[in-house]
Amino acid sequence: MTDRPRTPTLDRVQSPADLRRMSDSELRALADDLRAETIDAVSQTGGHLGAGLGVVELTVALHAVFDTPRDRLIWDVSHQAYPHKIITGRRDRMRTIRQKGGLSGFAKRSESPYDPFGAGHSSTSISAALGFSVARDLGGSPDPSLGDAIAVIGDGAMSAGMAYEAMNNAGALGKRLFVILNDNEMSIAPPVGAMSSYLSRLYAGAPFQEFKAAAKGAVSMLPPPFREGARRAKDMLKGMTMGGTLFEELGFSYLGPIDGHDMDQLLPVLRTVRARADGPVLIHVITKKGKGYAPAEDAADRGHATAKFDVVTGKQSKAKSNAPSYTSVFSDALLDEASRDERICAVTAAMPDGTGLTAFNARYGSRCFDVGIAEQHAVTFAAGLAAGGLKPFCTIYSTFLQRGYDQIVHDVAIQRLPVRFAIDRAGLVGADGATHAGAFDTAFLANLPGMVVMAAADEAELKHMVATATAYDDGPIAFRFPRGEGTGVDMPERGEVLEIGKGRMVREGSGVAILNFGARMLEIEQACEALGARGITPTIADARFAKPLDEDMILGLARDHDALITVEEGAIGGFGSHVAQLLAERGVFDEGLKYRSMVLPDIFIDQAGPRDMYAVAGLNAEDIEAKVLDVMGIESLSKRA
CATH class of the missing domain: 3.40.50.970 (Thiamin diphosphate (ThDP)-binding fold, Pyr/PP domains)
Structure with a gap:
């Protein structure tokens, strides 16, 4: 483990309020410290690195200009929210991120008042920001001082239709809100589609487009020294056939593109729009994913997600796989x-x-x-x-x-x-x-x-x-199929075409039958090994299909055993429910069959290692063993303890 980086300016920050007491030069120094702290923290835990490094200056500028958490800062997807977490009172817990009992890797309402809206999936931020803006104007909160809503959305997330549905609605309502388009030419994979090409054209002629944006309605939001130049630009553009930007056509005032790593551009623009905007505004910010850390900048995915790594070399410490993923x-x-x-x-x-x-x-x-x-x-x-x-x-x-x-x-x-x-x-x-x-x-x-x-x-x-x-x-x-590596079984040279709706018998036993659907088979086999030491030999079958069910196999298992247990890595209402429906319709329960269905519980399970998460779900080998003993009326060792 390397020594912590020196971060004298960041060490003075307990909350974003401290940023609002800093000079612009101090904010620039803070951005450098914040980048170093982000790199060091993620090197020890793994996680989403590149997106956060790309918005360090933007994060500092937004918290310095806007009055968070009174002003609601909403990060789309929130892969990029690590620097935000560091300066909103969570720095001391950053090395727990994405771990059991630790900070979430995404924005999470229950974690901090600075996370007003949870995320994880993309393209939701503009809709949420508009909701906050309308709620503010309609008095939805007892707090009359609720302020602005700011959505930070990437160019990749802007490829989703939901973003345009929200912008269309926002433009029609005319509510004051801010959308920061964080354009780094990349989401997780390289950019695709017409939106990417459109944004590229917008910033290919940046100086001209800045004049054009001003001429198309943003003049009143510029600082006074620039207004006369903007008016001249508007006159210059008269008679030209090029239309307004797509964003302006949707009802937004458009500013940009601006350099998202230049505090001398970010701070004046944000201060100006906050002071002068009276409707929806989109600020087009150009950033570089992985900015300031060469191994991330040079990676094909710009360091999107990493395992633990050496800060000096960038080499990741990934465990060797025993089987293909x-x-x-x-x-x-x-x-x-x-x-x-x-x-x-x-x-x-x-x-x-x-x-x-x-x-x-x-x-x-x-x-x-x-x-x-x-x-x-x-x-x-x-x-x-x-x-x-x-x-x-x-x-x-x-x-x-x-x-x-x-x-x-x-x-x-x-x-x-x-x-x-x-x-x-x-x-x-x-x-x-x-x-x-x-x-x-x-x-x-x-x-x-x-x-x-x-x-x-x-x-x-x-x-x-x-x-x-x-x-x-x-x-x-x-x-x-699940995330991660397989179980190490022998692989066929070519896949076999399965008969639709037909499962397979894995092990013949007696008394209790365990019917698997999905990747818990290894856990089932381990449970049965433990049960075998007690003289209990369950039958194991693999359903393969949840739809259509292998009715003959399932009814045979029910007929030949006292109890049937289904195991799956899915929610209530899935495979086990279909099996129960079949058994009920065929009157099997009337014959005294004991039936249990092991599924994911009716809760959302927080992040942890997969084994810890499945322990919460009750789907590990020891849980399956205990379920078999319970259905047989035998007290398990864990219950005695």
Whole structure:
């Protein structure tokens, strides 16, 4: 561990109020200290680094100019909020970030009054800021001194339709609010789409555009010395055919672009708009993700997310894997299938690396589509590809697929289009906590008529499910798999096409049957080893499918055992609920079967290591062992203790 950096100016900061007593030169020094502290803290914990380094000066300027927390500062996604946390009274806890019992990696209302709105998913900040502005004007709070709302949103997040819905509404209402467009030419992956090109054009001719912005209505918000020049610029622009910026057309006053790392630009502009704005204002700020730390600046993802690292070299201390990751297995399997079927294509929503599509894109670029942070569009786009005769794999994390649910129902399921949903990060995901947990996909997919829903018990099963999805053309099909490395099982050379709706027997036993759906199989096997030492030998089966269920296998397990326990990494209403419905309809409960369903509890589980999170959920090996003993009427050792 390296020594802490010297941060004399930051050491004087207990809250943002201290910034408002500093001179501009002191604020510049504070930004340097804040960058050094951010790098040092993240080096010891891992986490989101590049986004925070890109907004250090902006963070200092916003807190110095606006009266937070009276003024509501809302960070979109909030990957970039680490510097904000440091100067809002949480510096002493930064080295607990994303750990059990520690600070959240995102903005969180329960954590600080300086986090007025929680985040984790993108493109929500402008909607929330508008809500705060309207609530202020309508007296929604008993505190009459509530101030402005400021949304900080990245150029990647601006690719989502929700951001434009909010801006359209804000422009129509005309409420005073501020949107800071943090344009770093990158979200998690390199930028895609027309919005990226549009922003590039805006700042390609920055001096001209500054005149143009002034001429189009921002003159009154400029400092007095600049107003005459702005009026001359307006005269100069008369007769030109170029229209206003998109943002102005939506009803916002547009200022920029300005250098987001230059305090001499940031501070005067923010002070001016705060003093003079009477409606919605968008300030276009150009920043560099990873700014000020060479290893982050040089990384392909600008240091978006890191493990612990050495500050001097930037080398990350990642543990060696004993087995391939599920994501890499999916990637390799999809490449293999695509080499034989030229109709296979892939769609991702701004997460090509995270979803394992980087290699696919490198080999089959014309068949790989990154649509930006636009999950709704991704789903319907995939539906159109399927209707056009292609075999689209819509590859989206479970937590983000939630955002496209209406499209799954209306555009895919009702039309029975063969879209293949590859759902990464199923189950609990560790340090990203509740906002990124893949808890609900089984429940919200398996209730749709005609939807096939699979879950991989291990990495070999995942390879089979990629092959199965490729071969299936009768309607939509989904398969889910967890974050992290596999279990180390032997891998087949090629995936096998599974019979739809058929599970597999893993181990024959007696008395109690355990029916798995998903990646808890290793925990089940460990539980059964412990039970074996007590002379208890449960049957183990793997359902493979939550929809359609393997009714013959399930009813056979119920008939041949005294008790049946289902285990899954999903919420109430998922696989176990479908099994219970089947058993109830067939009258099995009338015959005295004892049935238990082990699911994620009805709570949002805070970040921790995955094993600790599953301990809270009650889904580790010892929990499964205890459930078997309980259903058999045997007191477990843990209960005695």
